[in-house]
Amino acid sequence: MAGLLTGLDWLSEAASTTELKLAVSIVAVALVIAVLFSYRRLHTWICERTRPLYADVVSMSVLIAACLVSLAVVTGVWGRTEEVQRLSTNLGLDSDDVARAIVSFLLLVVTVIATRFVSRVVEGIFNSSAAVTAHQRKVTHRLSQVLIWAVSLVVVLGIWIEDLGSLLVGAGFLGIVLGMAARQTLGTVLAGFVLMFARPFEIGDWIEVEGDEGVVTDISIVNTQVRSFDGEYIMIPNDVIASGTVTNRSKRGRLRLEVEVGVDYGTDVDRAAALAKAAIDEVDEAMTAPAPRVVGKSFGDSAVVLGVRFWIDTPSARRYWNARTAAISAIKETFEDEDIKIPYPQRELTGRPEAGGFRVTDERGAISGDESSDHRMTTTTPEEQ
Template identity: 30%
Template sequence: MENEFNIQESINGLWQKLAEWLDSIILALPNFILAILVFAIFIIASKYIGKFVGKLLFYKVRQDSIREISVKIIKVVIIAIGFFVALGLLNLNTILTSVLAGAGVVGLAIGLALQGTLNNTFSGIILSFLPELQIGDWIENDGYAGTVVEINLRSIVLKEADNNYVVIPNSQLIDAPFKNFSRTPRSRVMVDCGVAYNSDLEMVKKLTLETIEKSFPQNANEEVEFMYKEFGDSSINFVVRFWTNVTKNRDILFARSTAIIAIKKAFDKHDINIPFPIRTIDFTNKLGLEKPSEEKNTTNL
């Protein structure tokens, strides 16, 4: 009898608890429906806000990958806000606090584990908005030079002159200097040369300036510069500097090649010698060869 009484009491307690839960569900049903509606509104809003932000970024960011990732991040943030608002409408303050605390711990762990990746990601976002670096520019960085063919959230991709690709982490471009040939339409090119010691230096200077000015017309506020540098081992060396159209390293090489050919032709026409290093071997010091002394054979008698 006592066992039957305990079972009956347990069943009655279970039904009472279920009735209380049912009452709680009925009372919370309006808030539950409202929370679902609010969460749905945030999802729909994230879609349209993402499209709007994508259109704005279209005029600011040239990289498709950067625009897509930025829009996705904005959508995730809006949906997360809607999720927390929905939890608040359900009066789940304890769950909300636990979720926020857990998200903080997980975020910290992920941040520590992916420190380098996150650094490259934020660096990629910064690079995408920098006017000093765009797709199609020719840059040099850490010994690598090439055309920028892609900028993503991890790295930039260069296509070098030998048609090979180089992947450079974004953080390296943020932390280290790089040279961009494509940001300015004209650059100064320098050519080194030397003439023989018996040359007329004034004539060499005048002839070199005329030759370069004829091959490379200078714009306003630009001029060809000629300076003697040093007395070399076999020549008097000089440098000539001039302006020309340059947007990549290849343009500098072609300009320098053209200038060298023009200077050589002009010097040959006026019998100006461009000496090459000469090594003189002096044979005046004769080495004395010591003849070995003849050994005398003696016989002891």
């Protein structure tokens, strides 16, 4: 290593002035920056002409070579080889340590290439199966990365540490302690794996969990992201989903909507239901099969409440609100054209005969109407109140 560093001394002699040294350093750094910016383009260009694995090896080799050359040029130009040798001596680094460092670095590079290769293999296998979801692909990809990196780090540690077994035993006890301290997090991660295999919902489904409702936009090992119909993003921990009740409203790619409308008690309910169904049939977003339905919901304080139910396909927040708004507008217009009253809230007051009923008085305090009536109302002016 000392001989390699000594061979860089001629760069300092070649660049005798500070301006020239600064220019050479800028060129060396610019080389690394240029390689970084053109890395993806180079990788794509090689992939188009050969296998992706070869492209990974070549592009990574070019990047590493550019970084090493730039570091060597900057070190030699500024005459820092002696300081590097002194530092190496102070740290007690010998040729074996340098060899181990080089092997460790190469192992990490091979690990990066291996993770990319395995990712492409997994993607190719899953693409041929329609039963595998995007969430399962993502989780499998992450698991393969964790497994490869774990094996690589164990090998690297084995190069530097002779008694690796005791270290692994200590790491095992540390893992137990951390697991007990992070039970909630581990439970959430395990619930993420359960969701991956149980598949109660997919990305794009309309779900309701513990009062939170919306469209699933992302599923990770830790949590599930849901976009509500108000445009808000809700992060639900997977352990909450695994231990709670999940309602999937769009499991079959469709969603049922219900609009409640009240009609006056003097209205023919069957006729009002038929008109409401005919109004929904004219809504573009409503599906024809299953057909819309109108059911009686309840006897309200001021009206008979009808539930107008219909379905929409490929549910989303935008289609939900558009369909609901169109349904309300269509029902209101139809009822207005057919003189069907949608009553305001109202109250019917009756007086008890033994209490004298209600009394209605004018502004002068005189009693109007039949004083002997059992049902009279007494009103007062704001000044009298």
